[in-house]
Amino acid sequence: MELIGNVFVVFGGGSGIGREVVLQLLHRRARVAAVDESPEALSETSRLAHANDRLFIHPVARGDRAALQALPKKVLEAHGRLDGVVNLAGVGQEVRPATETDPSIMEGALDGNLREAVDIATAFLPHLESLPKASLVNVVSIAGVVPFPGRAAYSTSQSAVKAFTEGLIAEHQNGRLKVSLAIAGAVVPDVDGNANGQLRPEPLPVRIGKKDVVPEFTSTYAAADEIVRTLETGKPRVVIGKDAKKIDLVSRLLPGKAASMVAEQRAPLVR
Template structure:
């Protein structure tokens, strides 16, 4: 779906990839509904939009609140007149902790935001998208959604659920006007650790060389929007995601071993 003159909803729009998705969409001529739980972060996104802020609306929504999410489509339509696409980007991680040591409250929160938040948004907006000449749903999974990362198994499970739900949605909608894309970002230099309330939780400081290998949020956003505009089924964002996707298909056990070895360098014991 070409985004020019389309109305696109973006969750997690207060920072990181989400903010860059908003700015990229605006730069390509879209109108954008930016959704986040953090009001101050949304205000900063509006500020960075500059002269294009007139095509931007903001909504403070807790994605774990199904009723609030279900009220969102009518609010967006009241402001923009229609809705053509959604990008389910919002997500959190948990402390780098083994399942055996991870408390249930944190497990539930990760699943509620990453999976159920994506599900609520999809079900809330899909009836409206089906009424449009063309519509699009882009769901952000993760490299961790197809490749297990030690210490982030529940996060990975939530993103694996997003992966399979999105692939199933594609199959269900392939004969309709709504296209579906699932995205697997690798390492991206965002504030997800701090925003998830787990900054430094079990992690050492990454080296400058490690950080230089990460995609910037802007680069990730460009890749994601290109995937949407080309109606791609799968988008692998970053060299690490592409490499590990190939390796995992060829030798899942070896791929898991490589990731486990890399994580040992980063996790404090």
């Protein structure tokens, strides 16, 4: 779909990939409603954007369903239209073995990731489905494809968001609303924080067997660029990053091998 002049809501727009998606959409002359639980982070996004009336910020506390349900109307009142949604909101998990993980961590991951994705869809789908053209992009971690050791709660919640999004894709495959799933690998900030697409010069190596291997990271700029292009194309499934593409491919061809490969790579981080 066209970006110029259209209005996109970006959840998680206060930092990281979400902020970079906001900045790139504005650069491509779209209008953006940036949503985040941190008002300070949104203010910084606004300062970096220099977008005047093309950026509208919405602090929304995590789990505030009433505020989320009211958001589509607020965006329409502020911008006059609402054409697409990008969901990068979510919570992570401290690396810890499952036997040492409190049950509340699982509940928090499911609430912060799956329930958030469901609540966003519930709030925005009625409007998006009424449009001649519209887009919804949910971004998940590659941990939702192959679970990471030490992050069982996070991996479970990401897998659930993946399955939920795939259900929405199936429901809308012949409709005017294009639903997309973006699966991201390891992402690091750009060197100078100015979205120039460069990677950090010295990512930390990971011990695999007897070798120290430098992981293949993707910059926030490159990841955001993939997500913005997904909004344009409506492609139902994209995988972001060389590491994620390798894991995704192996998971399709040799599922057991993919799990053991990731476990071997991540095991040093759990110990």
